[in-house]
Amino acid sequence: MRHLLSPMDFTTEELDKLFDLANDIENNPAKYAHACDGRILATCFYEPSTRTRLSFESAMLRLGGQVLGFSDAGSSSASKGESVSDTIKVISGYADICAMRHPKEGAPMVAAEKSDIPVINAGDGGHQHPTQTLTDLLTIRSLTGTIGNFTIGLCGDLKFGRTVHSLIHALERYEGINFIFISPQELRVPDYITEELKANNIPYEEVTNLETVMPQLDFLYMTRVQRERFFNEEDYIRLKDFYILDTAKMELAKPEMLVLHPLPRVNEISVEVDKDPRAAYFKQAKYGVYVRMALILTLLELV
Ligand code: CP
Numbered sequence: 693m694r695h696l697l698s699p700m701d702f703t704t705e706e707l708d709k710l711f712d713l714a715n716d717i718e719n720n721p722a723k724y725a726h727a728c729d730g731r732i733l734a735t736c737f738y739e740p741s742t743r744t745r746l747s748f749e750s751a752m753l754r755l756g757g758q759v760l761g762f763s764d765a766g767s768s769s770a771s772k773g774e775s776v777s778d779t780i781k782v783i784s785g786y787a788d789i790c791a792m793r794h795p796k797e798g799a800p801m802v803a804a805e806k807s808d809i810p811v812i813n814a815g816d817g818g819h820q821h822p823t824q825t826l827t828d829l830l831t832i833r834s835l836t837g838t839i840g841n842f843t844i845g846l847c848g849d850l851k852f853g854r855t856v857h858s859l860i861h862a863l864e865r866y867e868g869i870n871f872i873f874i875s876p877q878e879l880r881v882p883d884y885i886t887e888e889l890k891a892n893n894i895p896y897e898e899v900t901n902l903e904t905v906m907p908q909l910d911f912l913y914m915t916r917v918q919r920e921r922f923f924n925e926e927d928y929i930r931l932k933d934f935y936i937l938d939t940a941k942m943e944l945a946k947p948e949m950l951v952l953h954p955l956p957r958v959n960e961i962s963v964e965v966d967k968d969p970r971a972a973y974f975k976q977a978k979y980g981v982y983v984r985m986a987l988i989l990t991l992l993e994l995v
Contacts, residue, residue: 693808693809693810694810694991695800695804695807695810695811695812695813695991696811696812696813696822696823696987696991697800697801697811697813697820697822698813698820698822698858698861699820699822699825699826699858699859699861699862700861700862700865701822704865704866707826707829710826710983710986710987710990711829711830711833711834711983711986713986713989713990713995714830714979714982714983714985714986715830715834715982717982717985717986718979718982721754724754724985724989725754725755725756726755726756727755727756727989727994728752728755728756728757728988728989728992728994729756729757730757731752731755731757731758731788731992732752732757732758732759732760732786732787732788732789733748733749733751733752733757733758733759733760733761733787733788733789733790733791733988734759734760734761734783734786734787734789734791735748735749735759735760735761735762735763735790735791735814736761736762736768736779736780736783736791736792736793737761737762737763737764737792737793737814738764738765738770738792738793738795738799739764739765739793739794739795739815739920740763740764741763741793741815742956743954743955743956743977744791744793744814744815744821744823744824744980745763745791745793745814747977747980747981747984748791748812748814748823748984748988750981751981751982751984751985751987751988752988754981754985755988755989757788757988760786760787776792776794776799776802776803777802777803777806780792780803780804780806780807780811781806781807781808783807783809784809785808787809788809788992789809789810789812789988789991789992790803790807790809790812791812791814791823792811792812792813792814793814793815793816794815794816794817795816795817795920796816796817797816797818797819798816798817798819799816799817800812800813800814800816801813801816810991810992812987812991815854816854817854817921818851818852818853818854818857818918818921819854819857820854820857820858820861821854821855821857821858821954822858823980823983823984823987824854824855824858824859824954825855825858825859825861825862826983826984826987827954827976827977827979827980827983827984828855828859828862828913828952828954828976829859829862830979830982830983831952831972831975831976831979832911832950832952834979835950835972835975836950839863839866840866840867840868840869841867841868841869842868842869842870842910842911843869843870843871843872843908843909843910843911844863844869844870844872844909844910844911844912844913845872845873845874845902845905845906845908845909845911845912845913846859846860846871846872846873846874846881846913846915847874847875847902847912847913847914847915847935847937847960848875848879848914848916848917848934848935848960849875849879849915849916849917849918849931850873850875850879850880850915851875851878851879851880851881851882852879852922853915853918855915855954856881856913856915857881857882857885859913860885860889861885864888864889864892864894869894870895871889871894871895871896871897872896872897872899872905872908872909873896873897873898873899874899874900874901874902874905874935875898875900876900876931877900878927878931879917879931879934880898881898886898902937902941903941903944906941906944907944907945907946909945909946909949910946910948910949910950911949911950911951911952912937912945912949912950912951912952913952913953914935914937914951914952914953914957914960914961914973915953915954915960916956916957916958917931917932917934917958917960919932932958932959933959933960935960936959936960936961936962937951937960937962937965938962938964938965939962939964939968942965942968942970945970947970948970949970950970950972951965951968951970951971951972951973952972952973952976953973953976954976955973955976955977957973961973
């Protein structure tokens with residue numbers, strides 16, 4: 693039995709197979725419409741979500757399976773003090789696979805140790821968000837034909853943004869990736885990540901000014917400031933609008949640069965940018981369904 697707890701749990705060859713499957717599902721949905729008949733996905737979300745939970749549910753329903761679960765800890769027996777370990781033991785008897793989001797880093801790993809069914813980390817605190825990374829990589833590959841040999845700017849809250857941490861890890865394994873980290877000083881990418889990049893001779897630079905690096909970028913990965921991870925509201929208010937991508941800044945970018953964002957967006961991308969053909973973030977959200985369909989089939993060993 694296999695889980696997905698970190699984006700590194702799959703080799704790059706396995707990821708290629710997963711993305712081939714996701715593209716096949718996108719092009720031939722009818723072929724997969726009954727692939728999960730009789731199977732049940734549990735979505736155990738101890739933190740809010742729109743995309744991750746609903747795209748998992750959409751994925752299972754589109755595969756012919758069924759879904760059950762909870763969308764906030766307060767409506768589950770976690771509110772009575774039940775542990776994640778006990779919850780997953782019980783859920784193992786109710787479902788065939790579980791996607792879990794939790795505010796505590798490592799909670800899905802703890803669950804996986806006690807689980808009789810595959811567990812998917814759907815985001816754990818400020819740590820990792822592996823299925824968002826699968827979505828990001830599939831988007832990059834589907835829209836450009838390959839993953840590698842590009843400069844990516846990651847902009848915003850690089851300290852608490854788990855999607856950023858997961859994506860950097862995953863991209864470290866591809867050839868020719870040049871990272872530019874764009875953040876206020878207080879929201880810099882954690883040291884353990886820059887130390888890993890240094891140890892592996894992977895080029896990166898850290899800057900605070902978005903405009904000056906815009907012309908270099910092949911991808912701009914925008915992120916929101918993660919209000920829920922701040923210790924005080926004052927700091928959040930001071931930093932929340934540090935970066936706002938607008939049409940004036942887009943004029944500085946390459947004609948083929950793509951803008952990605954895991955969403956939800958708050959103010960960091962003006963809605964006027966949505967009309968720019970380089971804005972790829974809503975397409976990206978849709979790729980999240982195909983890649984989660986491919987992941988469910990893979991972990992249930994149905995392909
Ligand atoms: N990208 C993402 O994880 O969005 P949700 O928080 O809405 O699931």
